[in-house]
Each structure stands twice: as structure tokens, then as C-alpha cells.
Amino acid sequence: MSSTDATPERLSGLLAEHAALETELADPAVHADAARARRLGRRYAQLAPLVQTKRALDAVRDDLTAARELADEDASFAAEAAALEQRVPELEERLRELLLPKDPDDDKDVILEIKAGEGGAESALFAGDLLRMYLRYAERRGWATEVLDAVPADLGGYKDVSIAIKSRTDEGIWSRLKFEGGVHRVQRVPVTESQGRIHTSAVGVLVLPEAEEVDVTVDPNDLRIDVFRSSGPGGQSVNTTDSAVRITHLPTGIVVSSQNEKSQLQNRESALRVLRSRLLAAAREEAAAAASDQRRSQVRTVDRSERVRTYNFPESRISDHRVGFKAHNLDQVLDGELDPVIDALTRAHAAELLAAGS
Numbered sequence: 001m002s003s004t005d006a007t008p009e010r011l012s013g014l015l016a017e018h019a020a021l022e023t024e025l026a027d028p029a030v031h032a033d034a035a036r037a038r039r040l041g042r043r044y045a046q047l048a049p050l051v052q053t054k055r056a057l058d059a060v061r062d063d064l065t066a067a068r069e070l071a072d073e074d075a076s077f078a079a080e081a082a083a084l085e086q087r088v089p090e091l092e093e094r095l096r097e098l099l100l101p102k103d104p105d106d107d108k109d110v111i112l113e114i115k116a117g118e119g120g121a122e123s124a125l126f127a128g129d130l131l132r133m134y135l136r137y138a139e140r141r142g143w144a145t146e147v148l149d150a151v152p153a154d155l156g157g158y159k160d161v162s163i164a165i166k167s168r169t170d171e172g173i174w175s176r177l178k179f180e181g182g183v184h185r186v187q188r189v190p191v192t193e194s195q196g197r198i199h200t201s202a203v204g205v206l207v208l209p210e211a212e213e214v215d216v217t218v219d220p221n222d223l224r225i226d227v228f229r230s231s232g233p234g235g236q237s238v239n240t241t242d243s244a245v246r247i248t249h250l251p252t253g254i255v256v257s258s259q260n261e262k263s264q265l266q267n268r269e270s271a272l273r274v275l276r277s278r279l280l281a282a283a284r285e286e287a288a289a290a291a292s293d294q295r296r297s298q299v300r301t302v303d304r305s306e307r308v309r310t311y312n313f314p315e316s317r318i319s320d321h322r323v324g325f326k327a328h329n330l331d332q333v334l335d336g337e338l339d340p341v342i343d344a345l346t347r348a349h350a351a352e353l354l355a356a357g358s
Helices: 008-025 028-032 032-073 077-098 121-143 174-180 264-290 292-300 330-334 337-356
Strands: 110-116 144-150 158-165 182-188 199-209 223-228 244-249 254-256 306-311 317-320 326-329
Touching: 008 032, 008 292, 008 317, 028 032, 032 077, 110 121, 110 174, 110 264, 121 144, 121 158, 121 174, 121 182, 121 199, 144 264, 174 199, 174 337, 199 264, 223 317, 244 264, 254 264, 306 330, 317 330, 317 337, 326 337
Parallel strands: 182 306
Antiparallel strands: 110 158, 110 199, 144 158, 182 199, 223 244, 244 254, 306 317, 317 326
């Protein structure tokens, strides 16, 4: 029995879901609710590769049957049959990968936070470099970005910066960026180094699936909201009103703040967006910790406590320590060419899932 034959019920169910979504999306009434239409469209796009692969596999199997029958009468069809025989297992393997359980957050937008760590001013400067890298990557993929909060450092870069990244299409951003969380290390000669010595600094990156209000209910009675005056580098006042907002979620102790917008109301909404996403991530992690060892092994790849990547400027090298990925095109990577390393991480994660399910 092939791997695809082992899950006929799951396959037929997903194919039926795709057909039902196609019918729903053809109904103009559905598009009157933009949020619902977007949610259905994303799910439809998520299932499209599975449907296309299944159709391709069916077509190749039919062609193979015909080629074998014709080869009995005409030897010239034997080569075609041999080529089709090689295609069948390739498509079966691809279908098996597509049938793996999906991360429920794969189609979500994300909130990405970058925090300077060890290394002082150099770490803050590299936090600025990473911010630009992610903004450029988002631009290359046609995603929209919005700075939610930014705390600039005295000598440039950022002590802390949070951005929202949103898809303009049905493409799920979490599926691409979920492996970026962790400690990013940089090795280079800082601009403040007079002896030309290479220093090592670290920056923390946190990636959260952006929670919608339906995902997380926040009780206003659980919140302590403080307002304060926004400030820039060196304590320089950005404005003269108490527009910055700090929200403390009392049950969990999670604290978020926003001072990037000019109005207190806008900063409050930005902070609530980050808070909802952090609460959703905390709930997901709690559920994963309570699940089986197999489930925990599947989420280990996105462990944010591990050093995940090193950016070595003298050798123009980027190394991802989780999958052994190395490339010597650091300038291009920092300019947003992240797809090769993200693809390597995605393939490794799929391989882990396949191994766990075999």
C-alpha cells in the first residue's frame, strides 16, 4: 500500500473541502463580509497545491496505463512508460507531504519583534540591519508592513522594534516566517572599534502569528493601562502629550507598549494587537507542552530560546545552525534575499513530520 493510499479519507475530505470553498467563493454574498471572504480565500489557496498534485498524479497514472498498453503493440511507447513510472512515486511523495498536518497558524499574518541583546550599541545597530532585512523581504514578496512600536538607540539602530506584516493576497505569512524566531548572532568589526577587532553581538527575534479578536478574548478588567510621554534617542521628546501607552495583562504579567503613533488611541490599538498575539502564542505553547513527545518534537524547530543563525561579515557568510545551511552572499541576504534559507528550514521541518509519521 502506498503512502497516499494510507489516508484516503483525509485526502477525499480535503478535496471535498476545496470544492465546497470554490462554491462558496463564487457566491457574491460571501464577499460582502470581507473578513470571511479573506479567510475562505486563504484556506482555498492553501488547499490548491494538494488538489493540483492529486490531479497531476491521476493524469500520470492514466497516461502510464495507456502507455503500457500501447507498448505491447509499439515498442516506441516503452520509453514514455518508463518516464511516467518515475513520475508516479515523485508525485506520490509530494502528495504525502501535502497531506501532513498543517500548522493552524500557517495562513496568518505576523507580528515580528526585534530586540537588541548582548553587545550594546553594536547589537542595536544590527537590530536595525535585521529590521531592514525583513522589510526588504516583505517588499520582495509584496507584503504590507507597519511599524507598531520602535525604541531607537542613541548611536543608531533600535533597542526594540515591533512590526506587523500583512499579506495582500491569500498567501500565509506565518508559514514563511515562523522559523525566524530565536537568537541571531552577528560577527563583525563595530564602527566604534578602533583596533579592527571582530566582535560578536546578539539580537533576539520573536515572530508571532497575529491574533484576530475571534482567536483571543481579552477581558478589559484584566488590563492595567498606563500612559506616558513618548521619547526618542537620548530622552529627546517626540511630542508633548502623554500619547504613549503601556498595557499590562494582569493574569499573565505580559507587558506591551506602543509609542510610535501620535494619538493615544492608535497606540492603544497597536499595543492590544501585540498583546493578543502574545496571548495566542502563549496558549499555543502551553498546548504543545501538554501534548505528546511527538508533537513537542515537531515544534522544537521554532524554539525561540536557541541560537538560530550567525551573520559573519568578514567571510560574508550566513549560517543557520538548525539545518546546517551556509551561504556566502551576506549582502544579498541582508537586502531581503531570504528565500533560500527559509526554503531549507521548511524542507527540514517537512522531513521531520514525515519521519514522525512513518
